[in-house]
Amino acid sequence: MPTRLTVLAAALMLAGSVHAADKVKVGFVSTLSGPGAGLGVDIRDGFNLAVKQLNGKLGGLPAEILIADDQQSPDVAKQATDKLLKRDKVDFMTGVVFSNIMLAVGPAVFQNQTFYISANAGPSQYAGEQCNPFFFNVAWQNDNLHEAVGKVVQDKGFKNVMIVTPNYPGGKDAVSGFKRFYKGQTEEMYTKLGQLDYAAELAQIRAAKPDALFFFLPGGMGINFVKQFVASGLSQQTQLFAPGFSADEDVIKAVGAPMMGMFNSSHWAHDMENAENKRFVAEFEKEYKRLPSLYASQGYDAALMMDAAVRDVKGNLGDKKALQKALEAKRFKSVRGDFKFNSNHYPVQNYYLRAIGKDAQGRVTNKTMGTIFTNHADAYVAQCKMK
């Protein structure tokens, strides 16, 4: 009798693990209100566009996307994530914009053995010592875009650079990334995350007279900073550099012509010439009546990545090892062109220089100028011992 029961139980368990799921649930917790809202909204819209193009399915299974707003607060994000993990039992999580929030929700997600496909936040912690089989970043490691700008600023021969960044994990990654490739003199200025008035900082920049200014202020912070930078008259004496985060459609739309001439770095641009990207940009514009930003492209790629992996395991979402292998294999075509995942689940890819100017239709927008890095990996991968 006991043997028969055991056999039955084993058979049931086996059945459970090979049985394909009947739908895919994705928990999407992102910043959808406040000054950082533009970023979360773009990731969401990009993600939704991909699901729509796939006829509401991911990997052939009906997709259910559960969306929650983290209000840019780690506490709110943790609560929403716990609910999605425990009550809704989601199969994937994605959406977080800010690295401090990613670090706050990560442990609960990994403990629950749920795959996190980050469409933005790429903290150095999860690329190095704390790398995790359940964490993937489809966009970049935080340092990467800053490294690319550092290289450009170094190559252009600037000697004295002021760095402005918010005081949070993403800001620290920005400074270390920039300084990894820029070797001249720097002065660093850390501001409060979410700060909107930069009068005191701008006065200090004027007094310090740097020949270039590198700023990493995502979302509303960057909008306010650039507006106030222009209003203070500093644009006449200081060349601005930024990672793509602070110079994409969300900021351009708000600031407009004063952004022209600004250099920035990105792994993606809306003018990239590949079939996937052309389709993405055209349909995004049709759907939302605006140009997509890099955030939107990342959300779009995150959905495609889930789609390919679910298809690969034939909907058997219970087999975590197989799902991990399928995600690592990266069988989707990204809008940025080809890339692959490193052993720490972060991309190895090209980074490009963009400059803001007027396009053929007279719109102020980004234009790709050239390649800064080819097949570039992050600096932390050696510290990662992936289990």
Place this chain on the structure above:
Amino acid sequence: MTQLFLEQALNGLQFGLMLFLLAAGLTLVFGIMDCINLAHGSLYMVGAYFVAAAAQAADSFWLGLGAGIAGTAVLGLLLELSLFRQLYRRDHLAQVLATFALILIANETVRLIWGPAPLLLNPPEALAGPVEIAGFFYPAYRLVIIAFGLAVAGLLYLLVAKSRVGMWVRAGASNREMTEALGINVRGLFTAVFVFGAALCALAGGLLGPLLAVQVGMGESVLILAFVVIIIGGIGSIRGALVGALIVGTVDTLGRALLPTLLRALLPADAAATLGPALASILIYLLMAGILFFKPQGLFPARA
């Protein structure tokens, strides 16, 4: 160095004057009607939204500012007639509860109408750049804000110190019963003061909109500072609100600018960067504690 010092001093003045616009209304309502209005920050937020929405509709910042102020004044009038009138005679706990509820209602209503993303409000085209005075650069728009703040401060001084209505207001602040006994329509006076306070909120919200962001919850952070200002200045005193606001504005700006530089000489950059702003924001409260220690009624108590 002079450029840096002068620029920071002007920044402090600009911030202080905007705090004054908020604190002036708050101190009058608190001092004269003895009513704690936590929803004062919500009037500031709603004012900013009204200005932003009207400016977008009219495609003119100045028209928007005027319409936004008028709209907020009307809202203030309705609030006073329907709700605050019932609250004056209640104790402070009831006032805190009712006005806290107003904050929540205001935030959710604004979210429903305008959505969770911040509204864009741009300064007039002509003021978007800097002005240059003998090699000294300063944003034109911030100068306009300073001019507005100084004008309102002057106007309030004339109104409160020189006019008959001002005399009533001051009398009401120092002794309500006696003022009523003298046959002054205190009820009408209260309504007028409340509406005026709401209009000042909208002015501050509209002027700061292009510099900050017109967003849900923008009132709460500034409300705390406004309370600090009126406590330092002395509750019910316009002069106290002006002096308190200028002190808080200057201390905050100079602290934010100078402390990190000072600390950077002693500590590594990121530690200095963490400690600097933290210390700068504590500085205001240290200052408040110090002033209250020597002057428990504030610098210029209305009921001296």
